[in-house]
Amino acid sequence: MASAEPSVRYRIGVDENGLGPRLGPMVVTAVLSRVTEAGWETAGRAPRGALAQRLGDSKQLVAHGDVSLGEAWARALVARGCGRAAAAAEPSSVDELIHAVALEDRAALRALCPGHVEAQCWSTEGEGFTAPDKLMRAIGRDLDKLADKGVEIVAVRSVLLCAKRMNDGVRAGKNRFVLDLHAMERLILELGGLAGAEVFAVCGKVGGFGKYGSAFGPLAGRLHLALEEGRARSVYRFPGLGEIAFVRDSDASDLCVAMASMVGKYMREALMERVARHYQRAVPGLHGASGYHDPVTTAFIGATRLVRRAREIPDDCFERRAAEGEAPLEGGGA
Template structure:
């Protein structure tokens, strides 16, 4: 989960909460339409430019350093439940390097300059990383993956609010097709709030001292900042998935380059690596997400 925070002038609010204009359409929007697995240079360019712009990292020499600069949680927290013999599955950085060309990063920096001139000044970007083991531990408590996603969104909103001197207005993608969110809130659970609207297209809530948070259908297509966040999040996801694949291909290079999505190649990767994973003693909980009803 990724959040991008901006301070907006009056004329910038419409820009931030609207579709990317023609000047940005080639580089900004729903990540599913702009980048593909194995070709996340554009997402990397946005991550690098945003880290620079928000003071989270200048002249970062390695993707791992960039991820750490963007991470909501410290590395020690993220690795707390990792089996010591297999930490490299998710944290092995061997062979990694930036792939976005300088020209692309420069174009993204100019996009940020144009947004600033239109009243949208980006001040913060953060990524909440949730591994399969964390999801599986939540499932053992009766929480679905969608609720885990929701709680990550809430944490990002609270972190953004803590970093600025005013209440925030947050736009999030819809989670799990829910219309009603109050009963599922975690970090925001128990806080006084007003229900502004609840429906298939939009559900919105007002939290005193925090601000407004809306869950919007197709938000990454229709909200410029959500699209920006989705590109950064896609880059982080691909970085981590490539580590998983690389870790197992070190032992069996016949394993396919799987994306981790629900597709035939990933299904083959899971099946073909099963014996290898058992021999290496890798817990299934660190590799494959369980369903809530299992």
């Protein structure tokens, strides 16, 4: 007699990248995993052994100008059918990879783009993959080993919030933390629908909140129960959807959150590089910029001012506005 299939549960890891920069998008990414009872402990802890060298806190493993590791995770997941197009196929370009991971389709992502501004964020000129084949094979083996342990990754999605969308949110009274939270909610609803079952979602802490109920957006109005509310961890139960836990430093302590962070870091850097290359083609000798609050980014903003004015690039499509009373995040950030 054939043995019964092991009972499975669905686990989601969610994290943001680019919460505090001056330029470029904020990217919020979620990974959905199908987990057996035996694999549940593996999915809910930090990667160990050799895997920890390739999967963990993206701020430590992926840097501006060196995104090969994040790229490799994104490509490997899409090649295994985890992207928007369910068929398993290796993406042939950076643009194809970005749109395979993005939650929204091409038309929706460009809906707010004036025609003369679109090239700033969507030009594919000069971009290409950098992850070597050896690294791609290693990531493939990592995913195989996780599946053998009962952790199968089944989907990855990112919400892309460009400067224009961030600025529109500020005008609507939504600061970056609220926009981050609402993007997380959208992703959990989307991947919960794909799972077709209740999920357990672990998200990075948003804005140091202890209580989230009054700030929910897409989940507002849904019946829920607060199971725990504190500075380090807040947990909510939504009947029919599952549990959502907001956990401090979860990208360093939860495998699925770490994977979401790695993919999101790549998406953020790839999209910021498009902005940098766009203006480097117009300003001789211009250095690229990370987009964060640093001297190189400040110089980049100043050096491109005349070009942006001549091309009538709206400030809202280039630099983020801070919400009233909101202090900028210093340093590199996530």
